[in-house]
Amino acid sequence: MGNPSVDSLCLSRCSTYAGPAHFASADFACHASCSIKLLSQLVQSSSDGEVAKIQGFDFAEWLKSTVTEKDFVGENWETSVLFCNRRRHSLNSIAELTDRPQSDDGDVPSRPPQLLVIKPGLLRYGDPFAAKFAVLRAWESPLPLPAFLSTHARSAPALLCSAATRVAAGLLDLLPSLRVVVTTSAGLNHIDLPECRRRGVAVANAGEVFSDDVADAAVALALDVLRRVSAADRFVRRGLWPMEGDFALGSKLVGKRVGIVGLGSIGLRVAKRLEAFGCPISYNSRAKKPSVSYPFFGNVCELAADSDILIICCALTEQTRHMIGKSVLLALGKDGILINVGRGAIVDEKELVQSLVRGEIRGAGLDVFENEPNVPDELLSLDNVVLSPHVAVFTKESFQDLAELMIANLEAFFSNEPLITPGH
Numbered sequence: 146m147g148n149p150s151v152d153s154l155c156l157s158r159c160s161t162y163a164g165p166a167h168f169a170s171a172d173f174a175c176h177a178s179c180s181i182k183l184l185s186q187l188v189q190s191s192s193d194g195e196v197a198k199i200q201g202f203d204f205a206e207w208l209k210s211t212v213t214e215k216d217f218v219g220e221n222w223e224t225s226v227l228f229c230n231r232r233r234h235s236l237n238s239i240a241e242l243t244d245r246p247q248s249d250d251g252d253v254p255s256r257p258p259q260l261l262v263i264k265p266g267l268l269r270y271g272d273p274f275a276a277k278f279a280v281l282r283a284w285e286s287p288l289p290l291p292a293f294l295s296t297h298a299r300s301a302p303a304l305l306c307s308a309a310t311r312v313a314a315g316l317l318d319l320l321p322s323l324r325v326v327v328t329t330s331a332g333l334n335h336i337d338l339p340e341c342r343r344r345g346v347a348v349a350n351a352g353e354v355f356s357d358d359v360a361d362a363a364v365a366l367a368l369d370v371l372r373r374v375s376a377a378d379r380f381v382r383r384g385l386w387p388m389e390g391d392f393a394l395g396s397k398l399v400g401k402r403v404g405i406v407g408l409g410s411i412g413l414r415v416a417k418r419l420e421a422f423g424c425p426i427s428y429n430s431r432a433k434k435p436s437v438s439y440p441f442f443g444n445v446c447e448l449a450a451d452s453d454i455l456i457i458c459c460a461l462t463e464q465t466r467h468m469i470g471k472s473v474l475l476a477l478g479k480d481g482i483l484i485n486v487g488r489g490a491i492v493d494e495k496e497l498v499q500s501l502v503r504g505e506i507r508g509a510g511l512d513v514f515e516n517e518p519n520v521p522d523e524l525l526s527l528d529n530v531v532l533s534p535h536v537a538v539f540t541k542e543s544f545q546d547l548a549e550l551m552i553a554n555l556e557a558f559f560s561n562e563p564l565i566t567p568g569h
Contacts, residue, residue: 258559259301261320263290266307267329273548274305278555294319303327303555306335313337317344325558327551330538331355331410332488333568334461349554352566353410354546355538360414362537363456363486366510367419369531370482371396376528399423404452406445406468407459407487408434415456427451430459445469449476454484461488469493474500482508486537489514498523501530512537 260278262268274280281301286293300322306312308330317323317340325347326336333350341348369375373395380392399422405412408428416426416439427440429448434441442448445468449455455477459465469483469492477483483506485492494515500506501524508529514520517535524530553565 258303258555259298260555261294261298261301261304261323263304263306263310266309267305267544267548267551270544273552274555277552278303291319303558305329305551305555308332308335311335312341314340317341317346325349325555325564327554328568329547329551332460334488336568338568347558347564348568349551349558349564349566350568351538351547352550354550355543356410356414358540358543359411359458359486359537360418362512362533363411363415363458363484363510364418366484366486366512366531366533367454367456367482368398370484370508370510370529371398371401373528375531379528400425401453402427402451404428404442404448404455406430406448406455406457406491408437408439409458409460411486412456412458413437415458424454446473446476449473449481450478452477453480454482457483457485457487457491459487459491461490465491467491467493469497471496471500474506477506479505479507481506482510484510486512489517494521501527 257277257279259281260274261281261283262274263283265282265284268274268280268282272280281298283290283293283298286297288296294316298320301320302322302324304312304320304323304326306326306328308328310316312326312328312335314337317337323344323346326341327349328336329351331351331353333348336348338348373393377392380386380389386392398419401422401424403416403419403424403426405416405426405428408416408430412428412430416428416437419426427442427448428434428437429442429445433443442451455469455473457469459468465487467490469485471493474483474496483492483497489511492515497509498521501509508531510531510533511524512533513535520532524532550565557564
């Protein structure tokens with residue numbers, strides 16, 4: 146194998162130089178106080194996540210075949226390699242390894258682990274991860290995602306994602322070094338958990354970080370639909386008050402019978418809030434909760450028939466997909482209201498639209514939809530429907546708490562400690 150032809154190949158040191166380094170356009174040899182193992186690791190963990198190749202020349206392969214352990218002594222300083230991008234040499238990529246200072250005891254600090262982020266999500270509001278991790282921002286690259294992952298992220302051990310990223314075999318195949326997935330959502334329906342387990346990839350979620358915020362939003366949606374707050378706002382803004390006078394009456398929340406589908410962390414918080422309004426609470430869940438006194442309904446249709454307000458708080462699974470269909474909506478009845486802060490696909494959206502248009506239920510408050518961000522046109526024109534763009538979880542406080550939890554999970558993983566909020 147020939148040597149690379151480059152104008153500039155720079156080895157910069159962090160402490161005492163221990164040997165000569167000579168570079169030529171067609172031939173070079175290097176002797177430095179750094180082990181071949183360390184230099185190989187540096188090249189392979191470069192900023193583009195891939196071994197740099199210049200005119201087909203594979204530097205790491207040359208390093209392994211040409212330079213031997215006897216050419217290096219000691220490991221107490223680190224080398225950075227920069228291949229300057231000169232168009233006339235048709236360089237295929239730039240590999241840049243950043244110098245880092247020595248610690249007080251003379252050891253080189255370890256490189257921060259790579260953290261792959263496919264969509265901005267949490268990073269739209271700042272980047273609390275940059276101080277602790279080498280963040281790979283896939284959305285900033287002009288490359289198609291598969292090309293970016295194959296080129297830049299093959300050595301990334303950690304993935305930070307949201308519910309908008311499907312983590313399944315196809316994505317995992319492109320990330321052979323992946324060892325942990327940390328999702329900013331409480332739900333895990335976007336992650337193929339059996340496939341992750343099979344590959345030895347750990348999963349952590351948002352735990353109960355969002356529970357209070359989602360519970361607040363559920364109560365807000367119920368109040369809005371019943372008291373017609375958003376509809377009244379539109380009535381005033383459109384100048385209809387002086388022309389039409391009286392606005393249609395709403396209904397009070399106090400005393401309404403509330404059925405909660407999914408009495409987990411969020412469902413329990415919804416129940417506690419609505420108890421303050423004097424609302425009788427009943428629920429449906431995978432199993433009866435011995436720790437609560439609320440009436441349990443094993444059948445969702447029966448729960449809906451006994452409720453004025455049906456609030457969806459459960460996770461999306463194969464068992465809960467389209468669980469709220471025509472029969473449940475008919476059981477809820479023309480005076481009933483549906484609130485969904487779970488997942489859009491728990492409700493058969495076509496049946497919901499028809500029930501609302503026909504007046505088979507009184508109204509709905511929806512934070513989630515089956516095909517986000519697309520919302521059925523019919524819903525947009527209905528005054529008895531309150532729509533929210535899947536933001537029940539989003540507050541300044543919850544985002545700060547979420548960032549701290551995500552970092553804590555990542556730090557626990559890289560310290561070989563149990564995850565704070567493991568996904569199951």
